[in-house]
Amino acid sequence: xxxxxxxxxxxxxxxAAVAVLxxxxxxxxxxxxxxxxxxxxxxxxxxxxxxxPDSDWYxxxxxxxxxxxxxxxxxxxxxxxxxxxxxxxxxxxxGATQIVVRTGTVDAARKLAAAAEKKIRNCAADWxxxxxxxxxxxxDYGALPAEDxxxxxxxxxxxxxxxxxxxxxxxxxxxxxxxxxxxxxxxxFEHAPVADFRRTTTTAVVKLYHP
Numbered sequence: 001x002x003x004x005x006x007x008x009x010x011x012x013x014x015x016a017a018v019a020v021l022x023x024x025x026x027x028x029x030x031x032x033x034x035x036x037x038x039x040x041x042x043x044x045x046x047x048x049x050x051x052x053p054d055s056d057w058y059x060x061x062x063x064x065x066x067x068x069x070x071x072x073x074x075x076x077x078x079x080x081x082x083x084x085x086x087x088x089x090x091x092x093x094x095g096a097t098q099i100v101v102r103t104g105t106v107d108a109a110r111k112l113a114a115a116a117e118k119k120i121r122n123c124a125a126d127w128x129x130x131x132x133x134x135x136x137x138x139x140d141y142g143a144l145p146a147e148d149x150x151x152x153x154x155x156x157x158x159x160x161x162x163x164x165x166x167x168x169x170x171x172x173x174x175x176x177x178x179x180x181x182x183x184x185x186x187x188x189f190e191h192a193p194v195a196d197f198r199r200t201t202t203t204a205v206v207k208l209y210h211p
Contacts, residue, residue, distance in 0.1 A: 040062060044059075044203065048200055060088075067097055073182070078116070095184060096183045136155065137156050148175065154192055164187060172205030172208075173205070175208075181200060
């Protein structure tokens with residue numbers, strides 16, 4: 001059975017918890033997650049993520065609701081109603097998640113995108129309060145001219161005796177649909193593929209549209 005590792009970066013454990021996914025499972029049967037309905041806004045595919053130097057990207061299905069591990073900077077931000085998600089991983093510690101939420105109105109989507117961006121801007125400070133022995137900082141990588149707007153941020157966390165983590169976040173909106181894309185791996189700001197991730201974020205926002 002081939003095993004593929006990917007990082008699920010959360011505040012729990014201070015930096016990152018590494019999950020192991022079995023490509024061919026042999027454990028007890030579990031209920032399959034609900035697939036996305038026809039007409040769901042488009043999601044990223046593996047080739048649209050920042051290239052990894054030593055691994056292909058792999059992806060789960062586009063699935064209804066929020067992921068089991070919501071990226072830590074945007075926890076408790078997105079509703080599960082109207083949400084779909086897709087998770088991505090590599091054979092190393094690099095992973096990514098995309099969440100898409102179709103709201104009832106354009107105003108609701110605008111407010112949701114603003115709330116997500118505020119949470120990301122405050123993420124490093126919130127993390128330091130939760131883990132005072134650690135360090136955290138963030139960078140604003142600027143706005144993108146994608147549909148009704150997008151923005152990219154970086155968040156770095158480090159905890160004694162643990163590997164540091166670098167996370168990129170892209171938030172964007174098209175009409176009443178909002179997406180957040182999170183990319184993460186062990187390392188610092190110097191390891192972040194910012195230019196490639198800006199392209200990934202632009203693609204994610206453009207793919208949101210459907211009649």
